[in-house]
Amino acid sequence: MKIPLRPSRLIVRRQTVKWIILHHTAELYSAPESKIDNAKYQMPGLFNGVLEQKTADINYHYVIDKIKEDYVPVVCRPFIYLCEWSDIHDDINKRAIHVSLMGDYDFKVAEKRLYEILAFRVLNPFMKMFHISPNKIKFHNEVSSDKKLTCPGDFLDKEVVISMVRRFVIK
Numbered sequence: 001m002k003i004p005l006r007p008s009r010l011i012v013r014r015q016t017v018k019w020i021i022l023h024h025t026a027e028l029y030s031a032p033e034s035k036i037d038n039a040k041y042q043m044p045g046l047f048n049g050v051l052e053q054k055t056a057d058i059n060y061h062y063v064i065d066k067i068k069e070d071y072v073p074v075v076c077r078p079f080i081y082l083c084e085w086s087d088i089h090d091d092i093n094k095r096a097i098h099v100s101l102m103g104d105y106d107f108k109v110a111e112k113r114l115y116e117i118l119a120f121r122v123l124n125p126f127m128k129m130f131h132i133s134p135n136k137i138k139f140h141n142e143v144s145s146d147k148k149l150t151c152p153g154d155f156l157d158k159e160v161v162i163s164m165v166r167r168f169v170i171k
Ligand SMILES: [Zn+2]
Pocket: 022, 023, 024, 027, 140, 151, 152
């Protein structure tokens, strides 16, 4: 099954990238079964969501999923298009790249390797390219108007994210 490509329904980015927002995919699902590693709520589930909800695309630029032995960032929406988050102020969202971790990090602890892949393959290249400092990496709950939001999960550690970013800094 292939997701339909609907670029005319996506908004083209007009401003340079200044923020990187981190999420977990559990926020998309209210079903309790999504809280465990349930194949239905993994990558095929995201694609089915686009087909069923007739949205233009998956509402993250990248999703990092564990494929076989290792974590892999998957391009879900080309970053030249904006993602749509009504709870995030336009001043931030129009300059943001959205990266989501597959799963529920209110429920499970992130492996060290996930932090490494996130920093090395996604965060550091964008930081270098767009001159983004570590304080412009935000958790969704830090920039949301929804004060009860836990995304990207209580078990995701911002300090570890920042320390990995410092480890892989590109000179
Ligand atoms: Zn989120």
